[in-house]
Amino acid sequence: MAASFYSKPFNFKNIFEQREFQEADLGKSISNNIQLIIFTRYGEHRFNPDFGCEIWDLDFELIVSETIWEEKFRKSLFRSITEYEKRLYDVTVEVKMSEVEKFYPQRNVTEIKKKVDIVVKGKINSTGEKYFFSTALFLSPLTS
Known part of the structure; x- marks a missing residue:
């Protein structure tokens, strides 16, 4: 019997x-x-406080070194994905931070935000197919 997977949001x-x-x-x-x-x-998941990642703790942290910040986040995400996404193996996680500048002409304001690109690669257990996931987040406040 094949498993059913559901789209979100429900x-x-x-x-x-x-x-x-x-x-x-x-x-x-x-x-x-x-x-x-x-x-x-x-700590947000009531029944499993270890579920999640460290992005929320790192979001408002003063970033002294982007390399150290990226590695802390990458390790946190890698640990959680290998622990809570058992349908993947040979998982790699890449995290890269950059700055994005956006100009708002109505207010004559330029805003600079930190952007974090996340790439997850792996293989699907049941088929051996390559798996690829990519997303970008903007920090402080965190948005996607």
Whole structure:
């Protein structure tokens, strides 16, 4: 029997209308779980305080060295993905920080934010297929 994977966000209206949730393929399900790991703070998950990653603690930390910050975040994310995404093996995580400048002409203001690019690569256990996930976050306040 094949496992069912569901798309997020859930449309809870479907429960009340007795309809099925929208399903997702295996790759999309893995990506959803990695996103959940990234956006969950340690201690936030009531039944598993170790679920999540360190981005929330690092977001407002004074960044003295981008290299040290990137490595702390990369290690945190790698540990969580290898622990909580068992459908992948040979996982690698890359984290790269850069600055992005945006000009707002209405206010005549230039805003500089830190951007973090995240790349996760691995192989899917059940098929051996290569897996690739990529996203970018903007820090302080954290946004995607």
